[in-house]
Amino acid sequence: MTYGPSAGAKLATTPAHGHDDAPYQPVFTGAARDELETLCARYPSRQAALLPALWMIQEARGWVSDGAVEEVAQVLGVSAAHVRGVLTFYTMYHQHPVGKHFIQVCTTTPCNLCGAEDVVNAFLRHTGCGELGVTSDDGRFTVIEVECLGACGFATPVMINSRFLESVTPDAVPDVLEECD
């Protein structure tokens, strides 16, 4: 479950994440545009490349801003409202900047039975985030609970950005964080 930050919680607003007042810089230029066109050719409609296009934006910028929504809408020839509808449906797209290391801990029933909530609490404590969905003061970490990661026999699975870790225990959390640069 991806919880949003509570009212008044601090969001990371560092320019590194592109969340500043500078004009939006397009992602789909040069090689990235070519890559998108290659993806579009796989489907009979350009709209079908929407999920891949949003992934490309997120990989380039760390999150999907309003400017990115407009850009995706324009390059794929769909409305911005449609893009926003899709963006908000899928939980893996970030609609606001997140920490450099985005930590997702599975707490659905099978993992919950094996103590996943202790793993969540260990991450909250050791990252200094304190609260789910809130980015740490240094902008490095955001911790969320996530619904079933599909690795129930390896409780507790944890995703840090695209790194997938199996069988994480509360004791292992400091070492896991050590590996985050």
Added chain:
Amino acid sequence: MGYPHPRHPRETPVLSEHFGDPAARTLAGWKARGGYQALEQALAMDPVAVQNVVKDSGLRGRGGAGFPAGIKWSFMKPDGKPHYLCCNGDESEPGTFKDREIMRWTPHALVEGVATAMHAIYAETGYIYIRGEFTEPLEAVTAAVREAYAAGILGANAMGTGRRLDIHVHKGAGAYICGEETALMNSLEGKRGNPRIKPPFPAVAGLFGKPTTINNVETLTAAAHVVRRGAEWYKAMGRPDNPKSTGTKLFSVCGNVARPGNYEVTLGFPFKDFLWELCGGAPDGRRIKAVIPGGSSVPILTAEECEAVFMDYEGMAAAGTLLGSGGVIVFDDTADMPRQIARLARFYAHESCAQCSQCREGTAWTTRILERICRGEGSFEDLDTLLEIGEQMSGKTICVLSDSCATPVASGLRKFRHEFEAKIGKKQGKAFVPSAYPTGLTPAAAGSAP
């Protein structure tokens, strides 16, 4: 091999034969293990003949519904329209993690299965939809597809037969509902993953409005084995007195169990032997209290009920539950059933696509009531309300997510009512204070609920 535990002698490894063996991941390694013979054989056959072999084998859909795979394929006729094959690799049913292992250890087995099915249903294009969280399977399958293109197995002249076979990998972005077949198609089309009203069924108007077949990862992988080794070989596996469930099935085992992981057994295997002999029962000498045998959406069994069950479609149905996706979730005597069932309900409330009122409201209310019972703020009336809501949530919506939430709640409430009542106890009669949804189960989460 066997993964993550050594193979048990009573397993029948067909799909899982090379789990844990990194050498099987590459094209050269897969070919050295007999790979792509099935596809070569299939491409030399008439598509109807391929459909018939799979039909004769009795192979049924391994994603959960158990629809006969060969019959599904036979709905696809050569009508001159573009046909599509969708491979459902969105595996997201809590308790299920078998497709993940197929994709990350034997990605070529899947590519071969997909290509074989494409030939059988007159399709030139196939999409393998893999959930976004599966980073390792995504990498493995993408690499396998690339290798298969480079070797001429896929492309405009697949295996030199003049047949065009294009396969693309499509990455999901986090939505349980996209494992529902029509939601997956909408997602592939660049839309919200809302299930569609059926009819029309996918074989008539599926992906991009064209005739489409959608199969689970395990089904497609098994189909390639069936083509290579024949229907008789496959049919011979299973309970002799039950010809409706044939072949082997991967079961994922998790929760409070000594040896979690994937096990492959012939359908009809005794559930008692499976739980206690293969999986080692509950950990640390504890006792098993309950088991959800087919992924989180099916009715819960008590430990006693598990003892006389056969692990096939009919055996599970006879015990009042379902084989489902084969995700076995074990609860031992330390498990707090109301709390775990509340957690499950919260999963469904989070994953509802919110199209149908019964589901959107029903999953949310079920969660709120269960969580209030767990906080000691429930009343005895709440238990009846839960069952009543569950009834309103069943059989009334576009897809079965709503029913999937109601099912474990109703069966859990029926079989472990005393645990719910114990939580209500003396608190009965206390005024109900509505809480903000969603409320977290961890103290930290409770503080951050919006």
